[in-house]
Amino acid sequence: MRLENKVAIITGSARGMGRVFARRFAEEGAKLTVCDVLDCSPVAEEIEAIGGEVLALKTDVTSEKDTAEMAQKTADRFGRIDILVNNAAIIGSIENKDFKKPVEELTAADWDRILAVNVKGVFLCSKAVIPYMKKQGGGKILNIASTVAFSGLPHFLHYSASKGSVVTMTRGLATALGEFNINVNAVAPGLIMTEAMQATYSQEFFQQLVENGQLIHKSVQPGDVASAVVFLASDEADKITGQTLAVNAGEYLH
């Protein structure tokens, strides 16, 4: 087991990729805090059913009070915090099906909403766990970026900008925290048909991307991303920091 006895927090883990990461972390032996603005009790029950130790919290990553409590309650329950996975984000399609609009129709409110969760949320969650990691002599922070950080999709300008910031913050945090043995890396998934993306893209669009937009013509699954996250969270990645690993079957390398 690659994460045996590690204590991990995974944000945005009520559904989608976060939920898959949570299950995989439990299978790899980690003790877990799952947290989200949505109810995390179903994922907690799933983890308990396979014998995992789990704490489920309601946490809004844009709230400094919530993120401080997330760290405090994890340390109170498990005694330490080894890993933070900054996964919570808004892709936008679930709450706003009119998301794919021209840049000039993006509102300041759209911009602020995405940036608050996807950028400030990463900052606040990282800020909350850093004192615990420093005190215990190390830790790992994993940020979930996106391939759009490199491509800058026009209809996703605010989302692309937020994920570009995640890549930049990964480097900045890695630089700030290296001397404390805190590794900071990012994983940049390609398009994956989670609930959020099913609400945005048709199956036909997805199939076309797999066949024409990727070097490897197989759909990328949440489990593929989980494998990269587990690796970077494990002791095997102790000498890797400040990096962004794309898990996108070679998308945008055409």
Ligand SMILES: NC(=O)c1ccc[n+]([C@@H]2O[C@H](COP(=O)([O-])OP(=O)(O)OC[C@H]3O[C@@H](n4cnc5c(N)ncnc54)[C@H](O)[C@@H]3O)[C@@H](O)[C@H]2O)c1
């Ligand atoms: N699915 C894709 O194609 C894809 C591609 C690249 C990157 N990503 C990234 O992967 C991660 C997971 O994406 P997903 O497809 O599973 O999406 P998702 O919408 O299913 O999952 C995101 C989770 O974050 C939670 N969340 C939203 N706002 C929050 C807040 N303020 N506080 C706490 N939790 C909050 C949501 O409730 C949800 O459970 C995200 O960072 C996303 O940007 C996804």
